[in-house]
Amino acid sequence: MSTPTTSPAPAGPGGLAPKIAAEEEARVSAGRRFIDRLIRARELGLLVVLALIVIVTGVIEPNFLDADSLKQTVLNVAIIAVMTAGMTLVIVTRNIDLSVGSILGLSAFVCGDFLTKNPDVPWPVGVVIAVVIGAACGLLNGVLVTWGRVPALVVTLGTMYALRGVAFLVTDGRQINAEDLPDSFLTAGSGDLLGIPTLIVVALLVIALFWFVARDYAWGRQLYAIGSSGRSGGQAAKLAGLKSDRRVTQAFVISGALAGLGGAMFAARYGTVDATAGQGYELRVIGAAVVGGVAIAGGSGSVLGAALGAVVLGTIQTALIVLKIDDFWQQAIVGLLIIVAIALDRLIAKQSEALLRQRSARRRTAA
C-alpha cells in the first residue's frame, strides 16, 4: 500500500542518537515491509491457488487446458468480476450491497428489450441505458444509506426485493431470446477485440481502473479511511473533514452502475433474459470479494484481490465440471472457501499484530 515512509529523524547533538534513530527507523520500516508483504501475499496466494487448480485439473483432464475451455472459464468470470469491483468499493466503506443481482436482472432486461424494439439503434446505446439504470438504483441505495441513515444491510435487502419485483413487473412474463436481439450486439458479446474476447477486455479495463483509483487516488484512499473509522459510519473520517456521505453514495452509485454494466454483458453473452436473471449473484459477488481478501468490516482489501477471488471461484466451478465431480459439491466448496479465507485473514492479522508488538517491545528495551 502507499504508506509514506517515516521522515528522517532529526540529527541529535551527539553521534549516538541519530544512530539509534536510524536503527529504529530500519526496524519500523522492516515491520511495514512485513505488513506490506502480507497484503501482497494475499494476491500472490490467490495466484498460487489458481495455478494449483489449473495444473491439477489440467493434468487429470487435459481438455481443461485447451484454449476454448479456458476462454469459456474466463468469460463466465467476467460478469462477476466486474460486479465485484463495485462491491469492493462499497464493502471497503463498511457497507454492503445485496441488491446487485436484482439490478443486473432489471438492467439486463430493459437493455435487451430496448435493443429488440429498436434494432436500428447502435447497441452501445443499450449498454448506456443499462449502466444508467444501474447507477440510478445505486444512487437510491446510497441516498437511503447516507441521508436516510438506514443501515446498508436493510436498505439493500429492501431494494433487492423491490427491484426484483420491478423486474418482474417490467418483463410481465416475457422473455428475451437471442434471435430477437440485434446480431451486432450478440457478436459484441461473443466476439473478440484485438484477439481477446470483448467481455474480458471490458472486465480488465473496469478492474484496472478501479484498482488504480482505489489504490493511488485520494478519492479511493478516502473510502478506506471511512471504512476503518468505526461503526458509526465513518465518524473519524467525518471529523477529519472527509465528505464521507458523498463518498459512500458514490461507492453505491459505482456498484449499481457496474451491476448495470454486468446486466448488459449478461444480455450480450447469454442472449436469453427473463426476470430471474442474476438471482443469487449478490452472494457470488460478495463471496468473491471476501475470498479475495476484502474485509467485511471495512477498511481493507483491494479491487485486484477481489477480482482474483472471482477468478478463483469461477475456475473452481469449471474445474469441478471438467473433473466430473458431482455438481452438488460446488456450492459446499465455495462456502468452505469463503470461511477458510476469512479465518486465514484473521489468523494472519493476529500473528502479524503479535509480531509487531514483539518488535516494538524489543525496540523499547534496546533504547
Add this chain to the structure above:
Amino acid sequence: MSTIAPTAPAPDRTPSSPRSEDSRLKAILGRWETLILALIALVFLIGSGISSEFLTGESLTTGSSDFTEYAILALPLTLIIATGEIDLSVASVLALSSALMGYLWNQGLPMEGIIPICLVAGALCGLLNGWLVTGLGLPSLAVTIGTLALFRGLAFVILGDESVTSFPTGYTDWAFGNFAGTVVPNTIVLFLVLAAVFAVVLHRTPFGRAIFAIGANREAARFSGLRVNRIQLRLFILSGVIAALAGILLTLRNSTAAGNVGEGFELTAIAAVVLGGVSIFGGTGTIGGVLLALILLGGIQKALNLDPDISTYWVNIVFGILLIGSVLGPNLAARVREARRINSRGTRPPRPGRSAAPQSGPGGEGNSNA
C-alpha cells in the same frame, strides 16, 4: 450530514416508561407495535375489499400455514439480531435438515429416530457458526454468507437433485392438519407455543436482559460480568436447532424433502424481524413486534395473491418498501423533531452536507462517477 449524531437508527421505537395517564396514552400511540397494528388493520380492510375469500377460515388456514417457516425462523433471528449479530444461514440449515430427513428415510430409519438426528445436525451447524463468530472472532455477516453456501451445498451433496415424498401419513397429516377442529393449523399452534417461550426468555429472564445488554454495548456487557461469547454461542446453536425444526415442518407439510427447499427464506425472516422493530445494530426489539410484523407480511402476501389482477410480484415491491420504510420513517421523524427542537431554541439547524460549499476534495475528485 454535518451533525455529529451517531448514524445508528434512533432507537425511537422502544417504549419509554410512562409518567402519567396522559403520557401513557401518548406512549402507546407512539409505539412501533401500534403502528404495525394499524397497518395490519389497513391490510385486512383492503384484503377483504379485494376478495370476499380473504377473511374466511380457509384463507386464514392456508395463509398462516404458508408462513409457518418464516415465522419460526424469525424467532431465533430476533434474539441474534438483538445482540447485534446476524445469521444468514438459517434457510440453508432448513434445507440441510430437509435433505437429511429424506436421505435417512430412504435408508429405512424410523421417523422417531430421524427427527432427533435432524435437530442435532442443526445444532452442529449452529455450533460451527457460533464457534467461527465467538471463537475466532470473525464477523457473523461474512461467516454466515459462507455457511449459507456451505450448508446448502451439503444439502445437495446428501440428497442430490432427487426429492423424497414417501413420508408416513401419520406425520404429514399432523403437519397439514388443523388444531382440534379449529381453523388454526397445527404448525401455527407449535409456532405460537415457541413464540411464547421466546417472549418469556427474552423479556422476563436474566438471559434475555443479557441479550439486550450485549446488543446495546458489547464491551460494557463483558465488563459487567456477562459471558458474552458463551451467550452468543448458545444463540447460534439455538438458531440452528430451530431452523432444523422448521426444515422438518416444511418437509412434512409439503411431504417433500429436497435440497433446494426454502431458498431465500432467510431474507423474509430478517425482513420480519427488522419490520418488527428490532434494531439491526442490536439492543432493542420485542417478540410481540416481530409477531405483528409476521402477521402484516403474511396478510399482505395472502391479500395480493387473492386478487388475480394484481401481479404477485407486487409482494416483493411492498415488502422491500416496508422494510426500508420501517427504519427510514422513525429516522426522519427523529430528525424533524430534532430540527424543531433546535429551531425553538433560536439557533438554526445544521445545514445538510449537500448544500455545503463546493467540493474541497483533493486530487482524485474527477474520477468519481456521481
